[in-house]
Amino acid sequence: MSRLSQVFANLPKEHKAFIPFITAGDSGLDNTYELMLTLVDNGADVIELGVPFSDPMADGPMIAKSHQRSVEAGIGLKDVLALVQRFRAVNNSTAIVLMGYLNPIEVYGYQAFAADASQSGVDGLLVVDMPPEEAHDLKQSLDAKEVDLIFLVAPTTTDERIKFLATVASGFIYFVSLKGVTGAGHLDIDAVKQNLSRIRRYIDLPVGVGFGIKDAQTAKAISDNADAVIVGSALVAFIEQYADDKTKMLESVGNLANEISSAIK
């Protein structure tokens, strides 16, 4: 069983998975490493690591700026894979999903990426700007190395497409809670609930919900119907705010992670 499946299988019945997102290399790779350990200590079941990209067009200002800082520091996909490898030396149970845009993977080469990602201990990949129609070759490379390819479902995704996604998705489904970018502020919990039951009609995988979840209260409300809650911008905000004060950064990120994780478990 893959590490991702294991994570979901091991959760006690009323517990939901907590999936924090941070951009790799934002405020330095060493800090990202320590943040990962802090997130695990505070309840992270899966960590989503953003692969820095110069043009993060689906992200709101908070995460877009975070990408920009990492890109300016010269952090690339190779560095992200090395970071995962470093993490794996001390942690073999928390699943790691890379989230990003296609071009860095395109330039790396699909087969080389799949091999190196698997070898580094990456469990899943989510490519924001790669719909399943274009994903055939990448999926084949990842399947060969048992790395899950995770797909997004949006409020605008039709039932017919959800059926199609069911045939290609693995790991879990990432439901984009709203029409908008990451960190947006107009989450409608009832609409999310309806969409989740729509997804469940066709797909058997665990469903995580992300975009616009900022605090424990919202996370709790969402988790009533979801299998996992994904939080990014609210954590990344602390990395920006305390870029020069590592202690404060780790403490703030850890506290928020703990509040959210406790609320859904």
Place this chain on the structure above:
Amino acid sequence: MNHYNLPDDSGHFDQFGGAFMPETLVAAVTELKEAYEKYKDDPEFLAEFEYDLKHYVGRSTPLYHAKNLSKKLGGAQIHLKREDLNHTGAHKINNTIGQVLLAKRLGKTRIIAETGAGQHGVATATVAARLGLECVVYMGEVDVARQALNVFRMKLLGATVVPVSSGSKTLKDALNEAMRDWVTNIDDTFYIIGTVAGPHPYPMMVRDFQSVIGKEAKKQFADQVGGLPDALVACVGGGSNAIGLFHEFIDDTSVEIYGVEAAGYGLEKGPSAHAAPLCAGSVGVLHGNRTYLMEDENGQIIEGHSISAGLDYPGVGPEHAYLKDSGRAKYVAITDEEALDAFHTLTKVEGILPALESSHAVAYAIKLAQELTQDKHIIVNLSGRGDKDIHTVAEIEGIQF
């Protein structure tokens, strides 16, 4: 001989093109694709498009034999396709007229666009004003500063111009920001992309709307000179004016096709000194399609440079990438300095002030004409007029108003 009929149903020009986009956009892009398939051969839609091009834009534009310039060079005859004479001063409006007609049929009430030099923004604000639609134009902060005149024009037309301060603050970032707006306001908003980029069907649809340029030029050339021209020359940023001229001639293999990219300070000065992905870039995926890009070894997009705000886009339409790899078209590059020289030459010799973008095409045609004999004919797409660039040129030459 096989008739050229790319892209395929999924928007691919061989390995290039496609539809790479976030899931939220898939429904809107599918809706657009279906609408375009429904209307592109619809007689009523086409009649409205042609009526507007004739009575509102002022088409057809002349094909003008630049006799003075040709004589001065002593080589091939240069003919200028005068897209600068269109309403709003460039070819861009051919496309915005077509897309806004689709927006109207889809019942969208809000139009968004990205713009570099401001020509596409102006052309979008113009058609939105005419149909009474709300219009928001995203423009990089750097471009807002260097194209102040067009910013004011858009505002006069009732558009909201949003300066974009993320990334490199130019066209690519304006496109990112427009995408962010679109995913947020997907229900009532139509995104009018200004060039032959973006996810399928944009590259095909924009090409089709712009292909009026080549259709007219072909007929005008046959009437005025007879037969086919020997070469076509057009500047390539995203590549919409170029594909508009080229498309009608792709099957006419006797016609040489030249796309002219911006060499900026010089290709040899490295990727941040130019904006020539076809001449000096590599393959990647950006803004919805697979194409040639300016990118580094990590796959990060490199912000290039050109004197012309309309050419410094780090990608290029996927059909150009295909035409390059298939060998049907050749892509060359012209420096800032050569473009400026051509700007002055055409202004002085023919009394036509070309846009700095179009000046790149003129500059290459000047080189090419001198390699050919006087009985050869070159059609140059004079894609826009240079009024918007007067400040840029004056500043470079140290002139103050």
